[in-house]
Amino acid sequence: MAEEIAIVALAQTPSCRSYPDTEPSLIMGLVNQILAETELDRHEIDFTIAGSSDYLSGSPFSFIANVDGFGAWPPVYESHVEMDGAWALFEAYVRLQCGDIDLALIAGSGKSSPGTPRDIFPLQADPYVHAPLGLDPVSVAGLQARALLDAGKATERDFAEVVSRSRRDALSNPYAQVAKDISVEALLQEPYFASPLRKHDLPPISDGAAVVLIARGKRARELCDKPVWIRGIDHRIESHYLGLRDLKDSPSSSLAARNLGLDAGSLDVAELCVRYSPEEIVLRQALGLSDRTRINPSGGPLCGHPVMATGLIRVVEVARRIRGGEAGCGLAHAASGPALQQNLLCIMEGDA
Amino acid sequence: MAERAAVIGIGQTKYARCIPLSIDGLVREAALRALEDAELTFADIDAIVIGKAPDALEGVMMPELSLADALCAVGKPIHRVHTAGSVGASTAISAVTLVESGMYDTVLTVGYEKQSDGNFMWALSGGRSGGHGAGGSFAPWIRDYIRRSDAPEHIGWKVAVKDRLNGLKNPYAHLHLEDISIEKVKESPMLWDPLHFLESCPSSDGAAAMVVTNAAGTKRAPRPPAWVLAHAKRTEFTVFPGRDPVKPAAGVDCAEALYKKAGITDPRRQIDCAELYVPFSWFEPMWLEGHLICEEGEGWKMTDSGATEIGGDFPVNMSGGVLCSNAIGASGMVRCLEAVNQVRGTAGDYQVDGARVALGHAYGGASNYFAMWIVSSDPNPSFD
Numbered sequence: 001m002a003e004e005i006a007i008v009a010l011a012q013t014p015s016c017r018s019y020p021d022t023e024p025s026l027i028m029g030l031v032n033q034i035l036a037e038t039e040l041d042r043h044e045i046d047f048t049i050a051g052s053s054d055y056l057s058g059s060p061f062s063f064i065a066n067v068d069g070f071g072a073w074p075p076v077y078e079s080h081v082e083m084d085g086a087w088a089l090f091e092a093y094v095r096l097q098c099g100d101i102d103l104a105l106i107a108g109s110g111k112s113s114p115g116t117p118r119d120i121f122p123l124q125a126d127p128y129v130h131a132p133l134g135l136d137p138v139s140v141a142g143l144q145a146r147a148l149l150d151a152g153k154a155t156e157r158d159f160a161e162v163v164s165r166s167r168r169d170a171l172s173n174p175y176a177q178v179a180k181d182i183s184v185e186a187l188l189q190e191p192y193f194a195s196p197l198r199k200h201d202l203p204p205i206s207d208g209a210a211v212v213l214i215a216r217g218k219r220a221r222e223l224c225d226k227p228v229w230i231r232g233i234d235h236r237i238e239s240h241y242l243g244l245r246d247l248k249d250s251p252s253s254s255l256a257a258r259n260l261g262l263d264a265g266s267l268d269v270a271e272l273c274v275r276y277s278p279e280e281i282v283l284r285q286a287l288g289l290s291d292r293t294r295i296n297p298s299g300g301p302l303c304g305h306p307v308m309a310t311g312l313i314r315v316v317e318v319a320r321r322i323r324g325g326e327a328g329c330g331l332a333h334a335a336s337g338p339a340l341q342q343n344l345l346c347i348m349e350g351d352a
Numbered sequence: 353m354a355e356r357a358a359v360i361g362i363g364q365t366k367y368a369r370c371i372p373l374s375i376d377g378l379v380r381e382a383a384l385r386a387l388e389d390a391e392l393t394f395a396d397i398d399a400i401v402i403g404k405a406p407d408a409l410e411g412v413m414m415p416e417l418s419l420a421d422a423l424c425a426v427g428k429p430i431h432r433v434h435t436a437g438s439v440g441a442s443t444a445i446s447a448v449t450l451v452e453s454g455m456y457d458t459v460l461t462v463g464y465e466k467q468s469d470g471n472f473m474w475a476l477s478g479g480r481s482g483g484h485g486a487g488g489s490f491a492p493w494i495r496d497y498i499r500r501s502d503a504p505e506h507i508g509w510k511v512a513v514k515d516r517l518n519g520l521k522n523p524y525a526h527l528h529l530e531d532i533s534i535e536k537v538k539e540s541p542m543l544w545d546p547l548h549f550l551e552s553c554p555s556s557d558g559a560a561a562m563v564v565t566n567a568a569g570t571k572r573a574p575r576p577p578a579w580v581l582a583h584a585k586r587t588e589f590t591v592f593p594g595r596d597p598v599k600p601a602a603g604v605d606c607a608e609a610l611y612k613k614a615g616i617t618d619p620r621r622q623i624d625c626a627e628l629y630v631p632f633s634w635f636e637p638m639w640l641e642g643h644l645i646c647e648e649g650e651g652w653k654m655t656d657s658g659a660t661e662i663g664g665d666f667p668v669n670m671s672g673g674v675l676c677s678n679a680i681g682a683s684g685m686v687r688c689l690e691a692v693n694q695v696r697g698t699a700g701d702y703q704v705d706g707a708r709v710a711l712g713h714a715y716g717g718a719s720n721y722f723a724m725w726i727v728s729s730d731p732n733p734s735f736d
Contacts (some may be wrong), residue, residue, distance in 0.1 A: 075589075076588070082414060097453035123413040126412075127469075236428065238426055238427075336417065
């Protein structure tokens with residue numbers, strides 16, 4: 001029998017082009033906010049886990065400094081994944097399923113501002129075949145977009161519609177970095193950046209962080225009036241080799257959805273990790289989302305993309321809407337790797 | 353716990369200065385050996401957890417992406433742990449957690465490092481030039497240990513010789529120093545006073561892997577399982593006034609939590625042997641004290657008396673330990689794996705007779721990350 005686990009508190013920083021202070025300070029502000037809200041003392045947290053990347057800050061072992069953001073005295077039971085914070089949430093959720101501890105604090109944080117993401121991310125490619133080609137995620141997203149166009153699965157107008165809607169929705173998101181009321185026609189007038197993608201089909205370069213607190217059933221109800229229940233988390237990966245993949249599809253997302261028994265028709269909201277506008281078209285189809293589901297009401301990663309927090313922010317956005325009564329059931333999606341190589345789904349629901 | 357977890361397969365590559373394999377080949381070799389030991393194939397694996405130290409050591413960012421194919425992870429969950437030097441043990445613990453949660457039946461865990469692909473001293477210095485390396489960070493604390501415990505200087509040499517002699521019995525060990533002696537250690541160049549060259553770990557390539565499963569999985573296992581009785585992790589701030597880096601509170605807390613969970617009240621007597629993370633000789637006595645295996649000031653006496661040799665009453669690093677092989681991301685996992693090796697009775701020439709309960713340990717960062725586990729041949733051993 002699975003343990004009932006809920007998100008009981010959440011916090012995020014605004015996405016910004018360059019946060020002037022350190023990554024630990026990004027985390028610390030959010031942790032303090034959550035502790036204040038829940039009236040918990042730091043040492044009441046049973047388990048802490050973070051997701052971040054050394055490479056973004058250009059300093060090996062940079063995650064060690066992030067511990068300063070959590071507070072680690074007296075010593076804490078803690079871990080770290082070199083992945084988006086959404087995967088830290090996965091491990092925390094698994095840990096609470098063991099049934100012997102109640103409370104876990106999860107962070108995702110990243111500062112892309114010290115470097116040039118387009119120079120750094122090619123290092124995600126295997127070092128023997130792809131990396132020497134300098135294949136960066138923008139170029140891979142371009143290949144994905146081209147595959148969609150060639151197959152007649154999307155038009156450039158479809159990409160622009162994703163961007164127009166996202167940017168408009170972001171106007172009501174105080175955490176968004178990019179927000180604008182701009183028409184599809186105006187977007188289509190823009191020049192190509194990595195054909196067939198235009199600059200606005202790409203996410204901004206962002207700094208930011210998110211923190212969530214999860215608790216087991218009884219403790220969750222003690223800590224908040226409106227726990228947001230996690231109904232399941234699953235993540236799956238695809239081949240690294242582009243030639244072995246169908247970039248027009250996201251079979252690992254479909255597989256995760258099947259494993260979770262996702263009923264797409266029940267979703268009021270979905271926050272998808274759409275880093276490049278064509279990814280929304282791929283994901284909509286792979287997850288079987290209908291018009292009933294509101295997609296990326298926050299504007300999504302196209303309006304703020306603090307790498308290593310972006311996925312966890314999707315969870316925060318959905319949980320906030322469920323907590324606020326805007327949605328009953330929602331889906332958060334996180335992605336890692338070029339062209340949606342790895343995908344995580346988290347289904348959440350409020351009290352009936 | 354929803355489920356009990358046990359290790360049913362272990363695999364390692366040979367550790368060496370430079371292994372002429374791709375990173376994919378390296379992790380796959382260890383994984384296949386672990387699967388072979390468990391008489392399973394990749395198809396039997398429900399999830400994968402990989403661990404390694406900084407990506408900058410090889411220059412491959414988030415390597416779970418590019419290793420998905422080599423580890424047959426396609427269509428499966430794979431995630432990557434990074435907790436500095438303790439990462440190998442943290443990764444193994446994460447895999448155990450996946451099984452204990454009841455969400456996954458059989459999990460493959462892999463730790464590796466291919467240090468010949470990068471500049472290890474640069475990476476350990478936080479990516480800045482002019483770094484003094486790990487030994488330079490630890491040497492002052494070792495000095496402080498010597499001052500506080502009144503230990504004679506030959507203790508470090510003795511650990512260096514003992515672990516290298518043990519390493520001669522382990523075919524996977526990187527260093528096979530046939531002619532090791534106290535004289536040789538003492539006369540080797542001084543790197544970071546009081547640490548001589550031969551009191552330091554090598555820089556290795558290598559990978560280690562384990563297959564972890566639940567009670568039902570152990571019933572199908574061809575060889576004896578090693579039950580994970582307990583695991584613990586603790587972290588403290590890197591620097592703060594009043595911190596004791598010689599006997600860090602996180603290490604003490606971690607050991608206390610571990611022993612409590614395992615039902616151990618007298619670790620020296622109730623644990624048969626230990627694989628401790630000893631990258632520099634003096635950490636053997638320091639961790640014996642730091643993890644409450646003996647009283648403060650008694651660690652070096654255990655070493656000096658021969659208690660930590662194979663055949664002593666508390667053997668430490670029977671495999672040769674980190675002083676013989678240090679592929680950083682693998683090293684903590686190897687400590688956990690070698691503890692398994694002992695309680696399964698499969699450690700060959702470095703087997704401790706009748707080992708039933710063993711400790712695997714790793715630490716990292718500025719001695720502020722700890723991860724430990726206790727395994728046993730008996731799922732419910734009684735301690736009296």
